[in-house]
Amino acid sequence: MLKIIFNSPCNFTTSSELLTIPIGLAYIKSYCEANFPCEIKIVPIVNQRVLEREKPDIVGISCYAATYDRAAGLAGLCKRNGVHVVVGGEQITTLPHLITDDMAIGVRGEGEHAFLGLLKRFDKGWNPEQLGDLQGLVFRDEQGELKIMEPTPPLVSLDELPIPDLLLGNNNDLLCLMTSRGCPYNCVFCATGWHKSVHWMSPEKVVETIEFHVKKYPGLRAVKFWDDLFTVKYNRVERIVELLEQKGLSRRLRFSICTRADHITEELLTLLKRMNCNHVSMGLESGCDKTLRYIKKNCTVEINRRAVELLSSNGFDSESSFIVGFPRETNEDIEETFNFIKSVPIKKIQVFLPIPYPGTKLWEDALRQEMVSEDMEWEKLDLIATMANPRFVLTDFVVISETLSREQLYEWLKKLRLLRKWKSFRFAMSLLVRSPSIIFQRLKREVLFGIRRMRFS
Ligand code: B12
Ligand code: SF4
Numbered sequence: 001m002l003k004i005i006f007n008s009p010c011n012f013t014t015s016s017e018l019l020t021i022p023i024g025l026a027y028i029k030s031y032c033e034a035n036f037p038c039e040i041k042i043v044p045i046v047n048q049r050v051l052e053r054e055k056p057d058i059v060g061i062s063c064y065a066a067t068y069d070r071a072a073g074l075a076g077l078c079k080r081n082g083v084h085v086v087v088g089g090e091q092i093t094t095l096p097h098l099i100t101d102d103m104a105i106g107v108r109g110e111g112e113h114a115f116l117g118l119l120k121r122f123d124k125g126w127n128p129e130q131l132g133d134l135q136g137l138v139f140r141d142e143q144g145e146l147k148i149m150e151p152t153p154p155l156v157s158l159d160e161l162p163i164p165d166l167l168l169g170n171n172n173d174l175l176c177l178m179t180s181r182g183c184p185y186n187c188v189f190c191a192t193g194w195h196k197s198v199h200w201m202s203p204e205k206v207v208e209t210i211e212f213h214v215k216k217y218p219g220l221r222a223v224k225f226w227d228d229l230f231t232v233k234y235n236r237v238e239r240i241v242e243l244l245e246q247k248g249l250s251r252r253l254r255f256s257i258c259t260r261a262d263h264i265t266e267e268l269l270t271l272l273k274r275m276n277c278n279h280v281s282m283g284l285e286s287g288c289d290k291t292l293r294y295i296k297k298n299c300t301v302e303i304n305r306r307a308v309e310l311l312s313s314n315g316f317d318s319e320s321s322f323i324v325g326f327p328r329e330t331n332e333d334i335e336e337t338f339n340f341i342k343s344v345p346i347k348k349i350q351v352f353l354p355i356p357y358p359g360t361k362l363w364e365d366a367l368r369q370e371m372v373s374e375d376m377e378w379e380k381l382d383l384i385a386t387m388a389n390p391r392f393v394l395t396d397f398v399v400i401s402e403t404l405s406r407e408q409l410y411e412w413l414k415k416l417r418l419l420r421k422w423k424s425f426r427f428a429m430s431l432l433v434r435s436p437s438i439i440f441q442r443l444k445r446e447v448l449f450g451i452r453r454m455r456f457s
Contacts, residue, residue: 002038002119005054007046008062008089009070011382021168022062023178023226024089024111030164031112036119042168046074051081057122060115061103063089065191065357068098068378075102084126086118091378093194094359096138096148098374105131106138109151109194110181112161151194154181158201163212171219173441176226179206183228185260187285188295189323191357192228203239210249221441222254230257231268241275250276254438258282261299261307269314280311284320287340288333291326301336305344312345317427319348324416325409326354327365327402334412341419347427351416352383353393353409356400366400390414 006029008022021042029040043050046059059078063071068091075085079102088107092099099106104126107114117134124130128141136152155161158181166175182195201209214220231237244250256279257272264280272280284304286292292299311318322341324334341349356366366372376398379385386392390413393399394406401409431439 002122003056004038004040004058004060005046005056006040006042006060009067009074011385020176021166023166025062026164026166027161028111028115030162032116032119034162035116038119051083056083058084058086061085061087063087063091065091065378066382072100075100090191090194092138093151095374097146099138108136108138110155114152154197154199158199159205163209167213167217171217173219173221174224175213175220176224177209178226180227184232185298187297188361189354191360194359198232200236203236203243206240207243207247211247225257227258229259231259231263238271241271244275250274261304264307264310279317281319282307285323287337291329291333294326301340308344308346317347320346321350321352323352323354324412325401325404327400330403338416349420349423351420353386354400355381355383356398362400371400372398390417
């Protein structure tokens with residue numbers, strides 16, 4: 001039986017990967033194991049010891065822009081150990097020619113069908129002659145020339161995928177789900193655009209997935225829908241809520257979702273309350289109309305304000321991310337965002353710098369202006385590292401502002417970080433009074449994260 005290990009290399013000192021598992025890899029695992037005799041393990045780290053212990057035939061590596069250098073390093077280690085490497089994810093989908101000599105094959109787009117196809121051909125040694133009829137691959141032909149196929153077409157239905165165990169044996173209190181892929185909008189900074197269409201899991205399958213985990217993990221208390229835009233189809237949300245109610249799951253679990261400000265209506269909030277969802281995340285991005293127009297968010301400051309106020313007056317906890325430092329943003333524009341955040345009842349905020357991810361308009365513009373290049377140090381795009389240590393912006397982090405210096409951006413990050421801490425503190429205090437159990441669960445999660453981080457850093 002073929003033995004495979006999957007890994008999504010990451011920076012353990014700054015990221016929260018250790019609390020979740022890469023959902024995409026979990027679906028490839030469940031799909032391939034159901035359709036081919038193989039054993040796939042998803043592991044948080046791959047090093048010499050792990051390779052010697054597991055003796056895999058193949059290592060599958062997930063690769064984002066910020067993790068490309070790590071993925072390339074890991075591919076080298078695997079190849080030196082005689083293990084075949086298959087790499088997939090957004091970086092290889094958008095910039096397939098960046099596949100390194102240590103990576104035997106790249107998979108572009110959704111990986112389930114393509115990886116299964118590769119497993120079926122593995123005994124033939126992945127002879128390039130026999131790969132031509134598969135879809136979405138990148139590989140070198142017999143002449144050493146790079147063959148780049150179009151990304152795999154989107155899966156016809158996410159329902160065809162067997163339910164994966166997304167907690168991998170850990171009796172966690174939180175389950176993170178992606179019940180759709182893609183987003184119909186096209187914001188200039190967002191890397192979700194490589195999904196050429198939006199496709200969904202049926203409400204029945206969503207609820208079946210939750211039920212599966214509830215039965216297996218008695219400690220489960222909360223479900224987070226990580227979908228880019230959970231509310232994109234109102235009828236679908238309505239049906240999910242009905243099914244959760246019928247099965248008593250909306251009483252047993254707390255839910256949180258991600259959406260956009262212009263989707264927030266009284267009607268939607270009534271539905272979310274029935275689901276037992278009182279936490280809503282939105283990418284508001286800016287408190288400045290000029291910036292919102294530039295990023296093509298299709299929202300205005302007024303829409304953003306109305307959404308936050310509606311959530312607050314209906315008793316919801318709202319969390320939102322903001323981005324400052326777009327190419328032509330001035331100090332005055334960022335001041336508007338700062339004042340907006342101060343003036344509205346958002347409970348928690350995240351503030352990021354704009355990152356030119358491959359495949360986005362920001363990337364094309366930054367490439368044209370030579371602010372980025374394909375042979376750059378990709379870790380310079382690690383937004384989490386910058387949020388953890390804003391000083392990174394003074395030296396390494398890719399900055400695409402044409403109007404503000406690194407020092408000015410650093411000053412803004414410090415100011416906004418203080419505001420973030422103040423909002424988080426007040427939110428934690430209010431939770432302590434309202435629902436101390438949630439604070440306890442979060443603390444438990446933080447401790448668990450700390451322990452796992454120490455183990456893997
Ligand atoms: C949940 C999430 C997280 C979670 C969990 C990450 C995880 N590994 O699953 C957390 C919070 C930990 C996280 C961290 C990071 N994330 Co994140 N995350 C997401 C989010 C919201 C959903 C990811 C997901 O599950 N998608 C659904 C699955 C089905 O799709 P998928 O992951 O792309 O996988 C499919 C294909 O890509 C392919 N595939 C992927 N890997 C492989 C490997 C092989 C071998 C094969 C064959 C195929 C294959 O097949 C999969 C199944 O079809 C996305 C946004 C989005 N909508 O995708 C951002 C997103 C992927 N994250 C992003 C980033 C930048 C990061 C970080 C690098 C942040 C940072 N430090 O700077 C880290 C990297 C973490 C890591 N090494 O995994 C960016 C990536 C942009 C880019 N082009 O690089 C995204 C697109 C968000 C954005 N800003 O636009 N993230
Ligand atoms: S930022 Fe949000 S709304 Fe815009 S394209 Fe990305 S997921 Fe969609």
